[in-house]
Amino acid sequence: MTDGTRSTPATLHDVAREAGVSLATASRTLNGSTRKVNEQYRTRVLEAAARLDYSPNLSAQAVARGASTTVALLVADIADPYFSSIAAGVVAEADLERLIVTMAATQRDPERELELVRALRGQRPRVMILASSRRTDEPTDGPLAEELAAYERAGGRVVLISRNEYDLRTVLLDNRAGAAALATALVELGYRRFAVVTAGEGLRTARDRLAGFREGLAAAGIELRDDDVVRGEFTRDGGYEATTALLERGLDGVEAVFAVNDVMAVGALSAIRDAGLEPGVDLAVAGFDDIATVRDVTPPLTTVRVPLEQIGRRALRLALDDADASGREPSAAAPDAVPTEVVVRASTPGPRRR
Amino acid sequence: MTDGTRSTPATLHDVAREAGVSLATASRTLNGSTRKVNEQYRTRVLEAAARLDYSPNLSAQAVARGASTTVALLVADIADPYFSSIAAGVVAEADLERLIVTMAATQRDPERELELVRALRGQRPRVMILASSRRTDEPTDGPLAEELAAYERAGGRVVLISRNEYDLRTVLLDNRAGAAALATALVELGYRRFAVVTAGEGLRTARDRLAGFREGLAAAGIELRDDDVVRGEFTRDGGYEATTALLERGLDGVEAVFAVNDVMAVGALSAIRDAGLEPGVDLAVAGFDDIATVRDVTPPLTTVRVPLEQIGRRALRLALDDADASGREPSAAAPDAVPTEVVVRASTPGPRRR
């Protein structure tokens, strides 16, 4: 365990002494903004710092400066590719700004989310990004809003991903329009009877995608029957189970199923296969998100592409740019939605000829 | 944007004043270790804190206490399911200890990794977990070791995942044994001619798995020809391309291919299919890791199960428990490897009868 006497890390004070200069000079050359330090001293400080292996204490800097270099990210589930892709984007962009990202997972529990926001606030992060999927029936809705408002009042920047709520900055994801476009595309392929695999009523994202899909069908004069909407957890297993239930009930003419996200859609594929049917042929499948794995399942999945990583980058940008240009009208005024795109693959080859 | 006058967050000072007590008393009831505060005062402070929506400044606490409540996690790529699963475990376990996790991505660049370790050290994290895949040819090897040693000397705890190096705490993953066991299982299934899809020579994990596989075959009297080892990036696309190259070169009797991780294996499946062959039938495929998606590809993938999330949890535990029981012999003394298990699925049905 790398033994050796336990020494405390070198402080700025140590560096100053070692270099024979004042604390202020050391601070200026090491962390000060505009360089105004004699080259002579400058190099001496730098050398001393290197010799002592000095690393500035970020906490102390934060206290002194009254501002941290941290951004907090809240997701529902880190292992879910939807969130991990967004996280990758946030981290990549934060890196450019030399910001540190702290991450927490709500597990889709509103109470936990509130707790986490409270805890994370203690960090005084510059930005707080909420990508955790919100619910419509949130009992903690009021407290959360209040918490976020307080955080903003204290100079923090909140960015919501996907849902436009609370009058806060938002990276808008037009779930309705995307789902509607998908519906249109499927109808164009020749499908007429649909089922939807979705999550519990509470989840906004799921609800919006279902609504959009329904609208898209309606525009083509097709009605989605309530009986043909099955529900499960917002996970792979949830998709598997809901689809299994659908198959057991009997397809009754349903030609294609839309799973409100790719993770569920992938579960649907397996459920279909495990039921002895051939996905795509016996029942077409479409998803939403275009996560990486959908290219590699069989058949490759038709879906709505969402630039996940870009969304993460954009979320951070939104908060940062807005902070720079404070005084301007808030950029949330015109939150153009992130563009989505229907990607047709082999899981929806068109209805089989009878 | 939630307007209203910008106010600074309430400080402990504010709470004390509001409650009509001293700073010390407020500190004691709010964050103090053992409670020794008059119930009278206690409630007054608590109420004042609630009224002011007080949230302790973690940076200030860290400075005052000389210890943070942070754990730093370094991974190669956040969007990669291997790492995001580990991250999920770390975050889950950290949550139990009310620790905050900060995350950074090295993108498999040793220079970046070193930079990041340096930067992260500024946070004075209690624990630093390196899950980023290490290379064998690291030019930054010395500096990194030195950096980590300095961090440990300052009281930090380093945990390495998968590779036993530098004489540091390690969550050992026996890649060799796992790959050897897989080789044995495949031989038992009847396969005799193998190819391996692996990454560049540099990556430890890839190298160890290849070596283990080779050993496993050797134990059965089968030799893996160098010609039958193809290389690509350590990603899905890398697996796809390497496999494509293998197919173009001509299988020449090869019956099964072992991709050194599941992500590559999934790419291999698609490559085989895109070449007009049937994975499993024309060429068997096996991977390593047992990431979530391999159950849903076709055919489901034979692989070596690695308890990714548990590894994350265990990494943090290792550092924390070790810190508590300092004085005992370091637990790295007996770093039992995480158990792996061969999972045979349909991608290796056994060689076809000729």
Place this chain on the structure above:
DNA sequence: CTGTTAGCGCGTTCAG
């Protein structure tokens, strides 16, 4: 340009 000094928000002695 440099050094001195006063904070930043908080934990923790140390006397009362």
Place this chain on the structure above:
DNA sequence: CTGAACGCGCTAACAG
């Protein structure tokens, strides 16, 4: 058990 005072590591005026 309470409060006053000092210190943590660092930045930012402020004088020189």
